[in-house]
Amino acid sequence: MQEPWWKNAIGYQVYPRSFKDSNGDGIGDIKGIIEKLPYLKSLGIDFIWLNPIYKSPNVDNGYDISDYEGIQPEFGTMSDFDELLKQAHSNGIKIILDLVVNHTSDQHPWFIQSKKSKDNPYRDYYMWADATPDKMPNDWTSFSGNSTWTYDETTKQAFFHVFAPQQPDLNWRNPKMRKEIYKMIRWWLDLGIDGFRMDAISHIQKEPWDYDPKDDPWSAFMNVKGIDNYMSEMRDIFDQYNIMTVGEASGVTSKQAPDWTDPNKKGYVNMIFELEHNVRAGEPGKERIDVLGMKKVLSRWQKDQETSGWNALYFENHDNPRINTILGNETTKSATAIAMSYFFLKGTPFIYQGQELGMTNYPFTSIDQVDDDESKLRYNDLLKKGKDPIQVLNEITHWTRDHSRTPMQWTNDSKAGFTTGSPWMKVNPNTATINVAVEEDDKASVLNFYRRMIEFRKSELTFINGSYIPIFEDDKDVFAYIRKYGQKEFVIITNLSKNVRKMKLPDQLLDKNWNLKLSNNKISELKDELELAPFDGMVFEKE
Template identity: 60%
Template sequence: MSRWWKNAVGYQIYPRSFRDANHDGIGDLQGIIEKLPYLQSLGVDFIWLNPVYASPNVDNGYDISDYQDIHPDFGTMADFEELLGKAHAAGIKIIMDLVVNHTSDQHPWFLEAKKGKDNPYRDYYLWADATENKLPNAWQSFFGGSTWTYDDNSGQAYFHVFAPEQPDLNWKNPQVREEIYRMIRWWLDLGIDGFRLDAISHIQKEPWDFRITDNPWAPFMNVAGIEVYMQELKEIFDAYPIMTVGEASGVSSKKAVHWTKEDGYLNMIFELEHNVREGQPGAERLNLLGFKKVLSRWQKDLGANGWNALYVENHDNPRIASILGDESPKSAKAIATMYMLLKGTPFIYQGQEIGMTNFAFESMEQVDAQDSHNLYRLLLDKGSSPEEALRNVTHWTRDHSRTPLQWEGGMFGGFSELLPWMAVNANTTQVNIFDQEKDEQSVLSHYKHLIRLRKAQPVYAEGTFELILKNHPQVFAYLRKSDTKQVLVLTNLSRNPCQIDLPTRIANKKWQLLSTNTTDVPAVAKRLQMQPYDAWVFEEIG
């Protein structure tokens, strides 16, 4: 079966913030249809859609109440089918978010399950005897607080690794699995091109008396026995010419080879380790050495046998131009150069391709993410002032990536004609797609160039990866090699100039420049001086 995704570039769309076509302040499916020509011009091959299913939106669509319907905010199933058809006509595939660790507490299954212990849907979820003051164990959820919510009606508590409104499904129940598999086949038969499997490594849990030693989330992160369910999923996926990518927290780089090898469960997974922070709370940045160590380890461990999903931004993290760059176009280009030429399938998150930056939150009223509000209350309870708690929470909140996409410099950034559901970043007057499409030196033009470069040579999809200058605190440098080609990537990902000393075996070769984000590029030599956020790509010649 075709491994088309190995040579593809993906684009992640957070629909609520992408483009509002019906002028209600919320992005929608028709907005995506309207902007397909833009995505074509960028050069991407597939779209990953964050959830558009029916949902109460407690967690922005990751609490699903109907897997086979579209949320009215986004449109209708007819709109979705129109998007699918027009995207395919434009040469763009559609990947859906598959959220099957949990449902919404408003899903018909859970509404039935809550009616009593004898209800046939009771065992679709995870319940245990409890009292209001004595829960089954002391496990903590990802969103803060207990993993258990007490149900007064039955004298039991139900389990959830995320919010109380997101009860976990009982994957040990074969009826649950069959319902899920039926739904998966329904979407695939509709013609979608694959899934991003949300929180998939949490579907298996340890026994409730499991003793936690260090990692508080160990009882539900890649627990033994999950392989049975992953194999069943794989057998469904294998019947279709699709792409699958997993969000697999707790799956190490060494274990990821088994997940993503030629006959693995999935085609690729997102590593969730590279956000290594440094600095004081409220002022943290990415630690480059830690970041480089994680990415290079995943490159090395997956090597020729596994496959990486490459990303530096998504809907759950701040903007990379703010936490690793200095918010300049040059730094955004340097970061793009660094990760777009690694081995794997690159994902670009909406707005990343123009260097969108973090938002200046002035109050918690501007913050939407539930986990940020939970942390804010926790910090207040621990004695932080409201100002300090606001600064600490909003510095790294997920909402930085969820502000509306900046299409132009006018009112509401061209996202909508009405007040958007979330405020538009004020710098839309300087950072927007309309202006950058006309500028050959823009961040957007640089992304288009990197996509073309990546697709022009098989070395980027097929070649080996070798990290060089491993311990340099400012520089991420590496070689990509195939039998016929060698490429040298040098990026200074810091605000300061630096000196690098290349290995003699590299310095003595002849190189020609392939890509840069500056006008002053020296010839490759043993010792080189790099200015802040310089990014150079060379190809061996002769």
């Protein structure tokens, strides 16, 4: 059977606002992406996931949509988008868009109507309940730490939102609302896009308002019973197109995942982004990702979807700090070891813009430098709870989503070659050394390593179908595994730490000859006793 195209594809996530500015207003745009298609082609990626490009008041950088079928003017026009799609396709690159249907902007015409009166035809497009200014319908907590309810004076009721108050949740129980969303979905698919990344999709169903979340404050809207109906309806549309879909589905467990991603089961989507391995909200003091914990989560997802379903593989996205800072030590060495550690797992790998350069966190020193709405909400909330301001600042600046949203570093210019104007978000000063131009010319750069790694990954079908066998499973520094299919066998070994590690190879690797395929260090043979320097990484193939 022919495998679907997305199984041997590499994804690249573009955050349009920060990718490339073509007209000097300091904001990245669609024409900027078109300009950089040759770069993306040279990297070897197969599809782009674009963060929201729709009309939006921009409270949550495009995740608050006021017109699903209009392009954000700062980003360009619909004809720019058509051009992007055309040129991407002629370069062999597919485009998937963000589908944000858990909520809209409070400036969406539906919500403006809905707010007007209790009998407005759009009232039930959203969720309203009786309240007073100081008594909300229940005491559920939203993702930003505040109430999920905002009181509205006009009708003396409150509306429901799991994110910011400017992002009211759509009422998926309303079939009329769903019909309009499905029409919009078809509209984009008919335009020829290649699929969707479905934002916050596991939250579209909520428990009844009298549900008690107990000690799990978000359980009231995480993969709640009844979501099946809506997901199946969308699947039935997707099935009519040759596209790929990836659901951002926190709350769907690894055991439940095959149900979501296996076409022989419910198969709502082709793959899901799990959020378990990528722990964003670290406590102060716990700055580094715990390698052992992360390995356990990733291994569990590999196993639970080994024979049924499919994984989406990623370390970075626009919601997380830079992996080369929180897992690596901001070196070429760590960036490349980290890359190898996840790229050969079973699933479709995603790269977030700048990750392929080894970009790092931004050195924030004050809350005024922070743009992210979620970070500011949390900052104020923690201050209100009486926490120490310095500690709060530390926590927020360590984890703010802004780290990943600083401009893409194209050159060593102070504006990173991102814009000729004043960039909307500060450029990381290390663009002096970490940038595309410098790395193009350096054979040993992170960028050129990614190129080799992508080419190799795609040339070897074992990485699609092979089984996953973890080794050194309980080791706190070394992430290593075997991929095996028939006679073919590969072993991936990465030291994700600053420690020198002496490893004794497990029996299953002994008495075989191993050829080096990819490496970021001087080791050329797989010996029975292996000494790994900090952030060594390599891939061997059995002879």
